[in-house]
Amino acid sequence: MDMKSQYKGVIDLNCDLGESFGRYTLGDDTAMMELITSANVACGFHAGDPVVMQRTVSLAIAHGINIGAHPGYPDLQGFGRRTLSMTQEELRAMILYQLGALQSFARTIGVPLRHVKPHGALYNTAARDERVAEAIAQAVLDFDPSLMLLTLPGSALAQAARALGLRVIKEGFADRTYQADGTLVPRSHPNALITDAATVAARAVRMVTQHKVTAVTGEEISMQVETLCVHGDTPDAMGITQAVRQALEGTGVRIIPLGR
């Protein structure tokens, strides 16, 4: 009997980590790493500093989870959530810089980077702007064509990455609301975030097992995902993530790192 047949599906749980900076602590990375399978590590532009990066990579290795790069706009004050108009040359070089910086900490310890996920405004801009998407995909390809690229299904970045032969990983957000077209409701909207643990968990289960999610405007939309993003910097982040894990496992979903 095939072991996999027992499972209702497999999913990766990813979380943005290493977003502390100097004296400032954000989230509880150690606790979160107990619950997830892939860490998106900030690279010093929107968050993170070299010491934080070093510690986050070490911590992720100790937890046996995947390490990926989480590059963002050079905007610490805005936490990478403000779009900056950049040329393709600037974008590509900025991504290469951040990937290399993070890689340095991973290679020192002897583990590979597994994936790349753009942060915040860069993620959102790359989802709809082909020019930005191309620059990011090209940088990832040039850096290491074996890296998986996490994006919103159907996004410009997904298209640009596939066109270059990169492996695209479709990402869902359990605690964010969606618009009817499958894009995320912007954070500036009051109902962008879902904070009730049970609701988030139920949405996660539905996305993973039924490949569906209800848009903020009520429509049922298709949502095929290979990884689910959970957030570590919201109130009760741990409670929500634990609820998601338990609900998924209780339904028979296996939670394993991408590509393993």
Next chain:
Amino acid sequence: MDMKSQYKGVIDLNCDLGESFGRYTLGDDTAMMELITSANVACGFHAGDPVVMQRTVSLAIAHGINIGAHPGYPDLQGFGRRTLSMTQEELRAMILYQLGALQSFARTIGVPLRHVKPHGALYNTAARDERVAEAIAQAVLDFDPSLMLLTLPGSALAQAARALGLRVIKEGFADRTYQADGTLVPRSHPNALITDAATVAARAVRMVTQHKVTAVTGEEISMQVETLCVHGDTPDAMGITQAVRQALEGTGVRIIPLGR
């Protein structure tokens, strides 16, 4: 017959490059690359930005010269010439970050980093402060033990690097004055820089062929060097460097990249 016997010695000429930033241009990197054999490329902390780094690495490759990392303190306003008190953990992580960032541009094109040379205040502090020297040497070792480390002969960094088994390259400065103990006269002193091309060239020849230099206080001091640093951001930088090259070659010194 041994070809090398025709030569009065061999020397590498290194120069700090890629120190432009955004709208700001510093030095004429293209012209300088015609004259030198090793480029120390700024890594975005004291100078350089990702686009400048990308272009500088491409340019160096086109000129067939060695590419090395030139990490500095995180202080663009002070151009890395102001000492910042940092812990060893901060120093090591800061060096790893910068090495990785630069590496990213080199590996994308398929060339290796050959050497590391700390910049400005970091170079000077590492020459006399064992704690700083150790952190830098450890970072270089952890990143890539085959990297050559350029330092002042007899410096704390030379000792720390050798203790870790790194290959240390002894560096001389043709256009800087020395104190009797072999350390550089600080830039804040009026006679720290020599700006007369013929004088600089004569000192270069003497260092390379006779292994001696005259200190600012008149003493003859021993100065065994494997690479000479020339500067690209001084007035008549090209004229001085051309004079150095011609004088060396006229004396029968061969100018070749380190480790080749």
Next chain:
Amino acid sequence: MDMKSQYKGVIDLNCDLGESFGRYTLGDDTAMMELITSANVACGFHAGDPVVMQRTVSLAIAHGINIGAHPGYPDLQGFGRRTLSMTQEELRAMILYQLGALQSFARTIGVPLRHVKPHGALYNTAARDERVAEAIAQAVLDFDPSLMLLTLPGSALAQAARALGLRVIKEGFADRTYQADGTLVPRSHPNALITDAATVAARAVRMVTQHKVTAVTGEEISMQVETLCVHGDTPDAMGITQAVRQALEGTGVRIIPLGR
């Protein structure tokens, strides 16, 4: 007899100055101050640092020219020429911060700030985006309602500033090309800048004495201006500015600081 009747008009010549940063020098501020009547001093966000600001203010006072603030986006790498999406609260606070910082150097010497001119992408965004325009105008009003605000005639910023009772100064660009709607051709276009001194001078004279300029697409457009912007960071900046001055004065136009 009215002295003014001898003149074909009066105009102020303004220039962005104090845009050096640390080791990086941009433009020849001392030479430019001989030729202009109003200095727009960078405030440390897109260019300038505290030492540069101190020196620029001192220099401007020594030349007897008006000192104004030239606030920009917090983006040194992009020289303030990249738009950053910011909330109105962020914009207003950012402007207040920069105005206060510059004011500090002016008040120390006992001279007032006379005007404000947003820089680069902030200038352009404020010309068309009411939300950005309002935030800037509100900050200027809150800081000092007697400050003159330099803007593109007909811009959103001109409207927002007038609505708040601020004194708006209509600005023309002698060395930039215009679109048929009176907005500037973006710098990314190849013909955005005019570099021929005689052409720039002739356009300046025409704008000041006939209140007209020819758009890049050939149309004659009306262009009422009270100040002309000249640039200090282009090749032959001095030659162009001297040509503008001579052409204006030769035509009988009086060049005097705004508000005097």
Next chain:
Amino acid sequence: MDMKSQYKGVIDLNCDLGESFGRYTLGDDTAMMELITSANVACGFHAGDPVVMQRTVSLAIAHGINIGAHPGYPDLQGFGRRTLSMTQEELRAMILYQLGALQSFARTIGVPLRHVKPHGALYNTAARDERVAEAIAQAVLDFDPSLMLLTLPGSALAQAARALGLRVIKEGFADRTYQADGTLVPRSHPNALITDAATVAARAVRMVTQHKVTAVTGEEISMQVETLCVHGDTPDAMGITQAVRQALEGTGVRIIPLGR
């Protein structure tokens, strides 16, 4: 009968506030403002951003407490706790820049800055380095000679400020340990901070009413202070500060803002 005779002394309670930055929150400024009489507001270099500054000043005004500037080294990653070697010109300009930036938010609302207190490494360096002390005192004098300058009693900054005629306020630290010479035990030492509320409160009372404190090495040292610093970013900051307040008031010490 003299009302003051009822009191065992008067003291100001000051706290470093406005040290959040962008997405990062540090301390609970609103709660702390209920307990203190003077706010030292970060100015954007070691902590704080324009929006945080605006909000902190508004909050301080609403609480009726004194607003002072808390300038620091340009080092967000190090939270201003790392010394940076700077020239006197750089130091003076850096202080003027930060004072002006903060002043902008205070003047917009119509309240004055009352005092200046350097932050972290700048405070400590100014306590022992005459050159740094002079540059800071000169900047404060040039900016506004009526500003009070908070320093360690007997420090180089106290001397430099008095020599220029500034009003010096002697500051004590209830939750930091002292060395026998009256300087603070550096934060890098394990016993630099006292975290027991009752102990901190008892030390505060003793400093204010008996003008004495016990050094970390056991000596009784004289400690005349006009303001006590409490910290908002330590665990149980509120509990400690409440204990200090209650102990002081219970002893008959009046807690009022400086200069009122």
